Amino acid sequence: MTTMYTDDHEWINIEDHEAATVGITHHAQDALGDVVFVDLPAIGSTFKKGDVAGVVESVKAAADLFMPVTGEVVEVNEALRADPSLANTDPLGNGWFFKVHVTNMGEFDQLMDGPAYDLLVKNS
Amino acid sequence: MSDAVLQKPLHATPLHALHLELGAKMVAFAGYDMPVSYPAGILAEHRHCRASAALFDVSHMGQLRLTGPDAARAMESLVPMDVIDLAPGRQRYAFFTNSSGGLLDDLMITRRGPEHGGDLFVVVNAGCKDADTKMMAANIGHRCGVQPLPDRALLALQGPKAATALSQLNDAVLALTFMTGASVTLAGADCFVTRSGYTGEDGFEISVHAEHAVALAKALLELPEVKPAGLGARDTLRLEAGLCLYGHDINETTTPVEAGLTWAIQKVRRAGGGRAGGYPGAATIDRQLASGAATKRVGLVGLERVPVREGAPIVDAKGQKLGVVTSGTLSPSYGEPVAMAYLAVNHALPHHEVYAEVRGKRQPMRVSPMPFVPHRYHRG
Numbered sequence: 001m002t003t004m005y006t007d008d009h010e011w012i013n014i015e016d017h018e019a020a021t022v023g024i025t026h027h028a029q030d031a032l033g034d035v036v037f038v039d040l041p042a043i044g045s046t047f048k049k050g051d052v053a054g055v056v057e058s059v060k061a062a063a064d065l066f067m068p069v070t071g072e073v074v075e076v077n078e079a080l081r082a083d084p085s086l087a088n089t090d091p092l093g094n095g096w097f098f099k100v101h102v103t104n105m106g107e108f109d110q111l112m113d114g115p116a117y118d119l120l121v122k123n124s
Numbered sequence: 125m126s127d128a129v130l131q132k133p134l135h136a137t138p139l140h141a142l143h144l145e146l147g148a149k150m151v152a153f154a155g156y157d158m159p160v161s162y163p164a165g166i167l168a169e170h171r172h173c174r175a176s177a178a179l180f181d182v183s184h185m186g187q188l189r190l191t192g193p194d195a196a197r198a199m200e201s202l203v204p205m206d207v208i209d210l211a212p213g214r215q216r217y218a219f220f221t222n223s224s225g226g227l228l229d230d231l232m233i234t235r236r237g238p239e240h241g242g243d244l245f246v247v248v249n250a251g252c253k254d255a256d257t258k259m260m261a262a263n264i265g266h267r268c269g270v271q272p273l274p275d276r277a278l279l280a281l282q283g284p285k286a287a288t289a290l291s292q293l294n295d296a297v298l299a300l301t302f303m304t305g306a307s308v309t310l311a312g313a314d315c316f317v318t319r320s321g322y323t324g325e326d327g328f329e330i331s332v333h334a335e336h337a338v339a340l341a342k343a344l345l346e347l348p349e350v351k352p353a354g355l356g357a358r359d360t361l362r363l364e365a366g367l368c369l370y371g372h373d374i375n376e377t378t379t380p381v382e383a384g385l386t387w388a389i390q391k392v393r394r395a396g397g398g399r400a401g402g403y404p405g406a407a408t409i410d411r412q413l414a415s416g417a418a419t420k421r422v423g424l425v426g427l428e429r430v431p432v433r434e435g436a437p438i439v440d441a442k443g444q445k446l447g448v449v450t451s452g453t454l455s456p457s458y459g460e461p462v463a464m465a466y467l468a469v470n471h472a473l474p475h476h477e478v479y480a481e482v483r484g485k486r487q488p489m490r491v492s493p494m495p496f497v498p499h500r501y502h503r504g
Contacts, residue, residue: 033149033160033356034167036454037431039483055483057431059166059453060356088165 004068004108005117011092012068012100014108019074019099024056024065026091027121032058035087038065040076040098047071049107054097056087069107071100137183138277138337146352154250156184159354169353170360170456173323174497177283178353179344186253187276187331188260189236190244191269198264199233199244204380204403206390210235212242215303215318217388219380220256225405225412226376227383229256230368232329234305234318245305245316247278247329249370277337282327282361284500285349290317290328292347297328301504311336311343319502322358324365324495326502360453363462366423366494372434373421373450373464379405381412382466384421389413419447420472423494424480426461429454430487432480438465439479439486446471446478455496462496463489 003013009028013021029035039055047053047067054065076098080086086095102108112120134157143150148159159181161169172178190199196207205218212235220228229252234245248256253272260270281290290297293310297317300306305318313336321327332340344350359369368374374383392398395410426432436449452463463480471478474493479486 034165036167037429039430057454059360059456060160062431062433 004111004113005120006066006068006111007120008066010066010068012108012111014102017102017105020069020071020102021096021099022068023096024087024091025117025121029088029091029095032056032063032088034059035084038080038084038087038097040081041073043073043076045073047073049104056097057084065097067100068111069100069102070104071102073098074101075099135184137181138334139181139183139341142338142341143181148352148354151355153355154184156250158184159352161354161356162352164351166354166356166360167456169351169357172351173283173325173353173357173361174457175283176351177281177286177289177327177347177349178323178357179341179350180280180282180353180355180358181277181341182280182329182358183277183334183337184250185278186246186248186250186256187273187278188246188248188257189240189269189271189273190246190260190264191241191271192267195244195268196235198267200393200399201402202260202263202404203233204389204393204406204409205233206392206399207233207235207244208399209392212237213304213306215305215320219374219385219388220259221380221403221405221409222376223404224376225379225408227370227374227378227380228252228259228376230370230374231256232318232320234316236305236316237307239307240316245331251371273331275334276331277334279330279332279337279341279344280321280327281330281344281350282321282323282325283349284326286325286327287502289344289347289349293343300328302326302501311340313340315340322365322367323361324367324497324499324501325361326500360456363451363453363464364455364457364495364497365499366464366496368421368464369451378421378466379409379412379417381409381417382419382421386413416469418469419466420469421450421464421466422472423492423496424449424452424463424465424478424489425492425496426463426480427477427488427490429459429461430482431461432463432482432487432489436463436480436482438467438489439481440471441477441479443486449480457497461487461489462492464494467491
């Protein structure tokens, strides 16, 4: 499983654990509505799993972005900063938020896999 | 007990099933289950209103009629407006005041013609309608009929193509100008239509009996210019238009002078006028009209893209508090953050730079005149 999910409706792709990609799920962008602004973390900043790493704002409200795992932010999506609507139109691809160097692989295993996340969404 | 069990069930408007059919995202608002947006989304709905015509269900708002020869004079004991000389077919913006000169609600009053017995047709905010009705009944119920109209729906069709669209159902609407109203048959139903709204665009508000509401809404949505829009777009549109939202930009602690709404107080009701005073808080309001108030509602435009929202403190360069944001969003028309705030008057000057505190950071903003987007009312 290269992509895992959190119950905050974020995904993390672990193909490259030196730069694991983090974004919001399709369900999240649909619930948010039009994304108009993103506040991305600073490159080089370190966070613990569950820390607030940034903010994603829709027309109506601001929502926290959480770190799905402990690590250091190594890259942020400047294309998303310039065009926040990418989070709506391509949440699983070009609408990625930031990349993190994962320091504790064990945390990754505690996340939900695809089928488990789909079940969460279905029951919500 | 869980919240879900204790929560009162939400009211539905006559168009509720239609909203669900159209795929609306629903939200609880003023005790009603209302569409916040449709699948197009808030930004697209907002832009469609400014470019063409958007249809809003605003049936949650309170509609009433005041009847009897003393109705206008009685209303003048509750609002600082000229109601007595409001000619048949004309509409006026008004507000109920309290004894401190604060605002209990804002509303629209239309003097109707003989087919309605020359009554006053009143539309109040959804969140205040119960309190407003009780207040009117208690204060003027002995002087005139205060008759709620709970079996009527209210639809708003707003945008530069609203007239083109609506005229396809009945071209009599083309004779209306901004802030006038008339009885018009639309899709076979008797409607009362005013040429006014809450977006800054040309448009109409249509009162129709609930049993005809769905057929009328469907007839409007079939018109090529018209698309549905929800409360999300309603809020971004009115904010861009510089229009107050009761409970946010105006409330019981804000006077009309602080709120910048003195234009709505006709001269005859001000100190020195023929029917001066006689409404709650008149002394305070007249005093403020003469010597000004300590704070003022202003528009703010953000110099960076960070949205600034209700509750954000406004400070000066040294961090000293100047006021607070009462409404704010990212303007869909301009892409910049726009907001309304109350500021101490000496800082409420155009182009004055202030800072909004958002998540611990200071966002630069500039005081701006309102509306942010020019009004395009059809004054004829």
